[in-house]
Amino acid sequence: MISSRVLRATSVIGSLLIALLIAPVAQAVPSFARQTGMACEACHTVFPELTHFGRMFKANAYTIDNLKPVRGITATKEEMLALSGLPPISLMVQVSETNLSKPIPDGIVNGNVSQSDTAAFPQQVSLFYAGKIAPQLGAFIQLTYGNDSGTIGIDNTDIRYASSQLLPGDRSLIWGITANNNPTVQDLWNSTPAFGYPYAASKAVVSPLAGTQIDGALAQDVAGVSVYAMWNESLYGELGTYRSAKQGAANAVTGAAGPLDGTTSNIITGGAPYYRLAYEQQWGRNSLSVGVYGATFKLLPGGTPGSLSGPANEFRDTAEDFQYQMIGEKHLVSVAGTHIREKMTLNASFNPAGGGAAENLSDDLTTTRLTGSYFYKRKYGATLMLFSTTGSHDAGLYSLDNGLDPTIYAPGVITSANGLPDTKGWVAEVNYMPWLNTRLTLQATQYSKFNGGDSNYDGFGRNASDNNSLYLLAWFNY
Amino acid sequence: MKTTTVIIGAALLVLGAQRSPADEISPEAQSAAQHVAVTTCAICHGPQGRSIAPKFPMLAGQHRPYLVAQLKAFKGQTRGDPDALGYMWGMAAPLDDEMIEALATYYSVQKPGPGRAVDAAEIARGADIYAKGVAEEGIPPCIACHGPGAAGTDDFPRLAGQHAQYLLKQLRSFQSNLRNVAVMHGVAKELQGKEMSAVAAYLESLGGA
Numbered sequence: 061m062i063s064s065r066v067l068r069a070t071s072v073i074g075s076l077l078i079a080l081l082i083a084p085v086a087q088a089v090p091s092f093a094r095q096t097g098m099a100c101e102a103c104h105t106v107f108p109e110l111t112h113f114g115r116m117f118k119a120n121a122y123t124i125d126n127l128k129p130v131r132g133i134t135a136t137k138e139e140m141l142a143l144s145g146l147p148p149i150s151l152m153v154q155v156s157e158t159n160l161s162k163p164i165p166d167g168i169v170n171g172n173v174s175q176s177d178t179a180a181f182p183q184q185v186s187l188f189y190a191g192k193i194a195p196q197l198g199a200f201i202q203l204t205y206g207n208d209s210g211t212i213g214i215d216n217t218d219i220r221y222a223s224s225q226l227l228p229g230d231r232s233l234i235w236g237i238t239a240n241n242n243p244t245v246q247d248l249w250n251s252t253p254a255f256g257y258p259y260a261a262s263k264a265v266v267s268p269l270a271g272t273q274i275d276g277a278l279a280q281d282v283a284g285v286s287v288y289a290m291w292n293e294s295l296y297g298e299l300g301t302y303r304s305a306k307q308g309a310a311n312a313v314t315g316a317a318g319p320l321d322g323t324t325s326n327i328i329t330g331g332a333p334y335y336r337l338a339y340e341q342q343w344g345r346n347s348l349s350v351g352v353y354g355a356t357f358k359l360l361p362g363g364t365p366g367s368l369s370g371p372a373n374e375f376r377d378t379a380e381d382f383q384y385q386m387i388g389e390k391h392l393v394s395v396a397g398t399h400i401r402e403k404m405t406l407n408a409s410f411n412p413a414g415g416g417a418a419e420n421l422s423d424d425l426t427t428t429r430l431t432g433s434y435f436y437k438r439k440y441g442a443t444l445m446l447f448s449t450t451g452s453h454d455a456g457l458y459s460l461d462n463g464l465d466p467t468i469y470a471p472g473v474i475t476s477a478n479g480l481p482d483t484k485g486w487v488a489e490v491n492y493m494p495w496l497n498t499r500l501t502l503q504a505t506q507y508s509k510f511n512g513g514d515s516n517y518d519g520f521g522r523n524a525s526d527n528n529s530l531y532l533l534a535w536f537n538y
Numbered sequence: 539m540k541t542t543t544v545i546i547g548a549a550l551l552v553l554g555a556q557r558s559p560a561d562e563i564s565p566e567a568q569s570a571a572q573h574v575a576v577t578t579c580a581i582c583h584g585p586q587g588r589s590i591a592p593k594f595p596m597l598a599g600q601h602r603p604y605l606v607a608q609l610k611a612f613k614g615q616t617r618g619d620p621d622a623l624g625y626m627w628g629m630a631a632p633l634d635d636e637m638i639e640a641l642a643t644y645y646s647v648q649k650p651g652p653g654r655a656v657d658a659a660e661i662a663r664g665a666d667i668y669a670k671g672v673a674e675e676g677i678p679p680c681i682a683c684h685g686p687g688a689a690g691t692d693d694f695p696r697l698a699g700q701h702a703q704y705l706l707k708q709l710r711s712f713q714s715n716l717r718n719v720a721v722m723h724g725v726a727k728e729l730q731g732k733e734m735s736a737v738a739a740y741l742e743s744l745g746g747a
Contacts, residue, residue, distance in 0.1 A: 097628020112591075116581045124578060126631040224577040230586050232577045293581065342590045389593070389703065 148191025472518030480512030664740025
């Protein structure tokens, strides 16, 4: 019997878990190369990390096009159609092998354990429409099959319009509108969550319990519109708002795709404001960007037996980021970091009388990531990332067992025994790229702390290091 | 003898290139070219053709006939050095003749940036090679075609203030014939790496008109 308290708490942190269980996805898209006639290196240091040109290509709505279009113009030379001669379609395939340091308890038979290794063939296959739609309109649309879900679903999507103006002194101003389904997927730098490192990760590992909302928790679960402007290829500002846009959720009464009702969980009330400000400076082979971004999400827990009425949990995320790149003919260096702070006011989940899904009205959560990467001739590379998530103690949010009978189902593993969300460790990988669109990766992930502890973090004898993993990946884009 | 052959060959090559006078370009075309230059070309070639990253050549103050010939070579895919393939074949593909002329005009009238001097000794060696060539290796003086101060002429590109990294890559591409220009292959084929570096450092140090 699963208690309602468990369900409510699960709905509070559910989106955190969901996002973390969906491994980071990142893309590089050969259809852009086909469209522009330019090699991958114009837009990418090594895919999917963008160069300055790649950032400007994105800001210009993916519309720089050097193919002969199918055109339609009016008598006044207004361009009504500029359709690519070739559809900008790309495919991406990832196959992988993952070794988990220690098997996890068997999900059905108490005392048994899982296998240690997971073969993923494929881990992921994605189909992209990535390129120009109309003269100033372009899209990056990704459909993904994942071996974890076993289904095909919508993945990162960014449809945008852009226009550019000449300013005095031959400076440029680009402005545009983006509609997208993942906060920061529209961002131009690889220091923000959606396109940040790790660019690929195993889907066959134990993921930490806690993460901030802007850090992927709402990916592909929202629809956002924002306006942006970039001055002189250096100063970037963006303002937008997000609403819930659930996939696969049905209205309980009609069975239709909406309107959303209390049977769905973590629904944004009204609009969630999103902002971004960044400045990039270039000198010689180097570029440095610094910026801030953030959003405030007011989420109704929902979920049976929740409802859409009543108070909402507020998640106020503020973040800083930076990215440094040195792009030489042989040597390429990138350093990126972000620091995200989340202030939670859990009006819906906290009950002053006790028994609420959260122990505290106010909690905080902080995530920091620092990544350094080196590539030689875009062929051989290595990357190291240090990561840390820390936050306030909340036995309600983090100490729950998973609500399932431990004599039948796997106890612990994804929970915290001490009520802390703290997770720390590093990811290191080496890469060999025989061709610019093919990446072979060996990646190691090590935890010094996991869900609040280093040893017996879940109260069932599992240590943080038991979740260490080795991951071998072959990644193809064509 | 060798030097004379190279110079005559270069002159014939350039004189054979097509040229159109700037006054044939309509104001609308010139305005459209300015928009393309500022919003697209500038991403790599910098504001008003003064590029920041040394991978991408400075275009400010470059001579119009040279720019026209290069853009046509990119479009026709006859210039084959690595970055020509990787970047410019695509970028030049949709340009028509009028846009090519107008873009070349735009960059030819921009003010070149200042020179950047790094190693005085290397610059001095480079200046010597530029002015006198390397007689024992049969390498002609660069000044014979590219002129005093490396300002170039209508027929030969301006090299003053150009990024050393770009110049080096071009010299190597001439040497290997990836960039297939017989005259420059003749000059570069015997150049040693250190000589290339010195000349490139000297040229990068030159600024002004």
